[in-house]
Amino acid sequence: MTTTTQPIALAVVHQPHGGMRDRLRDWLPRLVLGPSFLLILFFVYGFNLWTLLLSFTNSKAFSNFNFIGWANYLKLWTWTFQSDPPSNWYTAIVNMGIFGGLYVVFCLALGLFLAILLDQKIRGEGVLRPLYLYPLALSFIVTGTAWKLFLDPRIGLEKAVHDLGWTSFHFDWVVNPRMMIYCVAIAGIWQTSGFVMAMFLAALRGIDSEILKAAQIDGASVYATYRRIIIPMMRPAFMSALIILTHMAIKSYDLVLSVTGKNPGGAAELPSTFMYSYTFTRNQMGVGSASAVIMLATIAAIMVPYLYSELKEKRQ
Amino acid sequence: MTAGALSLASGASAADTKDVQMLHWWTSGGEAAAVNVIREALAKQGYGWKDVPVAGGGGGAAMTTLKAMVAAGNPPTASQILGYYAMDYSEAGKLADITPLATKGDWAKVIPTALQKFTTVDGKWGAVPVNIHSVNWIWVNKALMEKIGGTEPKTFDELIALLDKAKKAGVIPLALGGQPWQEATMFDSVVTSTGGVEFYKKAFIDLDENALKSDTMKKSFDNLAKLRDYLDPNYAGRDWNLATAMVIKGDALLQVMGDWAKGEFKNANKEAGKDYLCYRFPGTDGSVLYNTDMFAFFQVSADRQAAQTALADTTMSPDVQIDFNLIKGSAPARMDVSDAKFDACGKKAIADIKAANAKGTFLGSMAQNYAQPPAIATAYYDVVTKFLHGEIKTSDEAVKQLIAAIDSAK
Amino acid sequence: MSAADALLAAPSREPARHSNVTRVVIYGLLIVFAIIYLLPLVVMVMTSLKPLEEVTGGNMFYLPQHLTFEPWTKAWGTACVGLTCAGLKGYVWNSVKMVVPAVLISTLLGALNGYVLTKWRFPGHKLVFGMMLFACFIPFQSVLIPMATILGKLGAIGQSLENTIGLSLGFGNPTVNLVLVHVVYGLGFTTLFFRNYYETFPNELVRAAQIDGASFFQIFRRILLPNSMPIFIVTVIYQFTNIWNDFLFGSTFAAGDSAPMTVALYNIVNTSTGVVEYNTNMAAAMIAAAPTLVVYVLAGRYFVSGLMAGAVKG
Numbered sequence A: 001m002t003t004t005t006q007p008i009a010l011a012v013v014h015q016p017h018g019g020m021r022d023r024l025r026d027w028l029p030r031l032v033l034g035p036s037f038l039l040i041l042f043f044v045y046g047f048n049l050w051t052l053l054l055s056f057t058n059s060k061a062f063s064n065f066n067f068i069g070w071a072n073y074l075k076l077w078t079w080t081f082q083s084d085p086p087s088n089w090y091t092a093i094v095n096m097g098i099f100g101g102l103y104v105v106f107c108l109a110l111g112l113f114l115a116i117l118l119d120q121k122i123r124g125e126g127v128l129r130p131l132y133l134y135p136l137a138l139s140f141i142v143t144g145t146a147w148k149l150f151l152d153p154r155i156g157l158e159k160a161v162h163d164l165g166w167t168s169f170h171f172d173w174v175v176n177p178r179m180m181i182y183c184v185a186i187a188g189i190w191q192t193s194g195f196v197m198a199m200f201l202a203a204l205r206g207i208d209s210e211i212l213k214a215a216q217i218d219g220a221s222v223y224a225t226y227r228r229i230i231i232p233m234m235r236p237a238f239m240s241a242l243i244i245l246t247h248m249a250i251k252s253y254d255l256v257l258s259v260t261g262k263n264p265g266g267a268a269e270l271p272s273t274f275m276y277s278y279t280f281t282r283n284q285m286g287v288g289s290a291s292a293v294i295m296l297a298t299i300a301a302i303m304v305p306y307l308y309s310e311l312k313e314k315r316q
Numbered sequence B: 001m002t003a004g005a006l007s008l009a010s011g012a013s014a015a016d017t018k019d020v021q022m023l024h025w026w027t028s029g030g031e032a033a034a035v036n037v038i039r040e041a042l043a044k045q046g047y048g049w050k051d052v053p054v055a056g057g058g059g060g061a062a063m064t065t066l067k068a069m070v071a072a073g074n075p076p077t078a079s080q081i082l083g084y085y086a087m088d089y090s091e092a093g094k095l096a097d098i099t100p101l102a103t104k105g106d107w108a109k110v111i112p113t114a115l116q117k118f119t120t121v122d123g124k125w126g127a128v129p130v131n132i133h134s135v136n137w138i139w140v141n142k143a144l145m146e147k148i149g150g151t152e153p154k155t156f157d158e159l160i161a162l163l164d165k166a167k168k169a170g171v172i173p174l175a176l177g178g179q180p181w182q183e184a185t186m187f188d189s190v191v192t193s194t195g196g197v198e199f200y201k202k203a204f205i206d207l208d209e210n211a212l213k214s215d216t217m218k219k220s221f222d223n224l225a226k227l228r229d230y231l232d233p234n235y236a237g238r239d240w241n242l243a244t245a246m247v248i249k250g251d252a253l254l255q256v257m258g259d260w261a262k263g264e265f266k267n268a269n270k271e272a273g274k275d276y277l278c279y280r281f282p283g284t285d286g287s288v289l290y291n292t293d294m295f296a297f298f299q300v301s302a303d304r305q306a307a308q309t310a311l312a313d314t315t316m317s318p319d320v321q322i323d324f325n326l327i328k329g330s331a332p333a334r335m336d337v338s339d340a341k342f343d344a345c346g347k348k349a350i351a352d353i354k355a356a357n358a359k360g361t362f363l364g365s366m367a368q369n370y371a372q373p374p375a376i377a378t379a380y381y382d383v384v385t386k387f388l389h390g391e392i393k394t395s396d397e398a399v400k401q402l403i404a405a406i407d408s409a410k
Numbered sequence C: 001m002s003a004a005d006a007l008l009a010a011p012s013r014e015p016a017r018h019s020n021v022t023r024v025v026i027y028g029l030l031i032v033f034a035i036i037y038l039l040p041l042v043v044m045v046m047t048s049l050k051p052l053e054e055v056t057g058g059n060m061f062y063l064p065q066h067l068t069f070e071p072w073t074k075a076w077g078t079a080c081v082g083l084t085c086a087g088l089k090g091y092v093w094n095s096v097k098m099v100v101p102a103v104l105i106s107t108l109l110g111a112l113n114g115y116v117l118t119k120w121r122f123p124g125h126k127l128v129f130g131m132m133l134f135a136c137f138i139p140f141q142s143v144l145i146p147m148a149t150i151l152g153k154l155g156a157i158g159q160s161l162e163n164t165i166g167l168s169l170g171f172g173n174p175t176v177n178l179v180l181v182h183v184v185y186g187l188g189f190t191t192l193f194f195r196n197y198y199e200t201f202p203n204e205l206v207r208a209a210q211i212d213g214a215s216f217f218q219i220f221r222r223i224l225l226p227n228s229m230p231i232f233i234v235t236v237i238y239q240f241t242n243i244w245n246d247f248l249f250g251s252t253f254a255a256g257d258s259a260p261m262t263v264a265l266y267n268i269v270n271t272s273t274g275v276v277e278y279n280t281n282m283a284a285a286m287i288a289a290a291p292t293l294v295v296y297v298l299a300g301r302y303f304v305s306g307l308m309a310g311a312v313k314g
Helices: A009-013 A020-054 A072-079 A088-116 A125-137 A140-150 A157-164 A180-205 A209-217 A220-234 A234-249 A254-261 A271-282 A285-312 B002-010 B029-046 B057-071 B084-093 B099-105 B111-118 B142-147 B156-168 B180-205 B213-230 B241-248 B263-269 B302-317 B318-328 B344-359 B372-390 B395-409 C002-011 C020-048 C052-057 C070-078 C088-121 C124-137 C139-167 C173-199 C203-211 C215-246 C248-253 C261-269 C278-311
Strands: B019-024 B048-053 B078-081 B128-131 B131-134 B136-141 B173-177 B252-256 B276-280 B288-291 B294-297 B363-366
Touching: A009 B252, A020 A157, A020 A285, A020 B180, A020 C124, A020 C139, A020 C173, A020 C215, A072 A209, A072 A285, A088 A125, A088 A180, A088 A234, A088 B131, A088 C020, A088 C278, A125 A180, A125 C020, A140 A254, A140 C020, A140 C261, A140 C278, A180 A234, A180 C020, A209 A220, A209 A285, A220 C248, A234 A271, A234 A285, A234 C173, A234 C215, A254 C248, A271 A285, A271 B057, A285 C124, A285 C139, B019 B057, B019 B302, B029 B048, B029 B263, B029 B302, B029 B318, B029 B372, B048 B078, B048 B156, B057 B078, B057 C139, B078 B084, B078 B276, B084 B294, B099 B302, B111 B128, B111 B363, B128 B302, B128 C088, B131 B318, B131 B344, B136 B173, B136 B263, B142 B276, B142 B294, B142 B344, B156 B173, B156 B180, B156 B213, B173 B241, B180 B213, B180 B252, B180 B288, B180 B372, B213 C278, B241 B252, B241 B263, B263 B363, B263 C002, B288 B344, B294 B302, B302 C203, B318 B372, B344 C278, B372 B395, C020 C278, C052 C278, C088 C124, C088 C215, C088 C261, C124 C173, C139 C173, C139 C248, C173 C215, C173 C248, C203 C215, C203 C278, C215 C278, C261 C278
Parallel strands: B019 B048, B019 B078, B173 B252, B288 B363
Antiparallel strands: B078 B294, B128 B294, B131 B288, B136 B252, B136 B276
């Protein structure tokens, strides 16, 4: 676990003979990394800058360069505080908090919980693992449609429970615009928690048994072992899982539309649906771009400090 | 076909020059059958068909694909498109000029005047309408109607009375799919019924502020709220065709929907006049709130233009107009074709269009993106759906929000 | 035997001394969750085996009363995807043609990147890694139009190449375009996985090889790659799932004959003014998910051992 990571290149840089060949060897790693980095620089950062540029214009159906300063951002700013009746942007922000929060927290919690359970020398692990994992294989629109039918009070869960005899059971969240976002969260959690479970299970398996034996010898309880040793050692796993989950939460556009049935009452708006509809459906590309920039800035505000602290702490 | 073999090896994406490359979102069996009429007519003239179907979002995904294709400099021969999007492309100079065809075929005379706003920009034709749907219809289950002793409602109050009768008889009076576009579609009719077609025109076509903030608009929202009492509790998010299914099965008395609902009845083997009745929304007889599917033609290289011309001509030919619309359930876009083959509802639709066009009551549906550009139409959706689902609580508030939303989207 | 296999094979801890009650609780919980996870799939399968009247008329938990495989044959061979009513089958090959190169290229690049970032460090390597990681967060909708413009320019290059030398070398080919797009936007993830994996890969081996005079690529080929099987599988599975299920890029850049299977699926499932056939839709959805499911089940074992061996470790 404590590998030293001296720059290996140092070992070869000071060879007596060299010149061209050595310079090439020094630069080769960078040349290899270069294309990927350049591709990302252009297609990710470049395009982000383009979006930033557009956010200061009044682009409608097509991009133009009529600069209008901060007008689009001002619009979004006013909408941020318009809560009664809620503006689309306000709903999008609130929902991102609710959905994003629930999705990430529950996927992490459920994933960890199932991973710990599965790690207890269970027979049939080979069967259970793909079972928790398979939902990820289904595309978003399918998941959404399936859950929409599944939770439909008239032909789904509520009716089935009624038929079983419990007639006062009430579960009409999926047709209640205000509760719809929770249904989206349920569908999303179902879909991704298995993947998180697999990530954590692997991390659990990789923990050095020596450390655990030492803890046992010291008389630590199972609970304390988990809390003080195992879970902290899984921080890198948390990092990867968090990145993946954030990425998926931002991406979820089809899931929202198919679970809610095109977002009635506008109550299940999310930044991704907001951005898409303003840019493409409503032909207000300037506003759409501004919302994308805000989305990115928010993610950066959270992720950059987090990544910084995680990467910094590597035992370098 | 050495050109074809080479293009496979090299993978160039330009369409074969004898092919029409068509982007659309007609992906269900019934819709595809209608488009096949056009394809077969083109095949007879020796032209092939390269299908580019992209479903989803009522054309939303297709429009994104179209934007991308145009941005890449690789537009399709033509695309299914809604009015304002066609105008956007025309103003951006991306559409081909098919005015010579229009003059030759005298299209200006046979296409309703209101539609020509979208097909012709600055005197140049760039698009043709394929059909005309209208949204101010109600579809009634005949058996239920007779059971409760109902008659055709001619005013909004009579509609309420009819719905009351249905409620007392224990059926769901009004079947609605609670999605923003469906709710807005219904509201179009409610507004026309409440304030008359002149009011609809002032408020939604002209965006006259006095009309928008008038008491009539407030009363329209009140009326919408009244209709809400006749819905079943599970209506939110329901697909439109499931609501139609409720009427077909006899669970509900009637649905307010555009005439593509006919397709559902036909698929369930129901006949107009025998199993179901089609009436204009009470109070809107004499006006037609339309939406239309159009084909927009893009600027393509010279070798693809012959196919493009053929597509335009074929689409506008009387035979294709009849056959296409028979299958689709809409009315032909040409007003001069025979209605002999159409059923009772179809005949009424055709007659209504002619009359409304002459009177000036042939108006674009706000909900279907034919009264205002998408930015404003979606603002309209926002307010209507929020009102119906209770996030906007009073009609006064709704009126205020409507004006604010429209202003902000301008 | 790789370090991964060794760790996986040998029990890493003492046999848990759980009481019987605890074990019952554990199994019980696992089974309850398994049922919850399975339920939607069961419902989907049942729906896909019912005739349409049963689906819209009844309760979705009822077993099919008139079992029928028609939705499946329809989804595979006759469902309408636009004017062509030939089901999903033609589009599956389009997807395979696109996914396999995209996954292999992005995985290989990720491996090389991870190798460089951990074994050939240079000043600023952490910043570079962080910047590459940020690529994971870009909302795809915002890159559609700029990307289309670039792809259009590539297509123009292809056209002129074809006019001069008779071959376009893949420029402008929709499948090639999609591969490019997916490689670019997958680089962040693949680099993340491999970099974390190679971080814990013992440096002594690499240094020993260097002293022996091995080159950059030789070390990669002979030392790292053979021991990367687990993480390779992990990355492949993740990329495969995401690229196979992608709709946005597929529909925007490759609609038409070269469309991937997801576009066809959406066309079957999404109709705006037509009849919604829930049973065919479910069958189509499962056909679409089948390859990914097979990949999961088969590679499941490697999946866990791969992740264990370091994708998630620091």
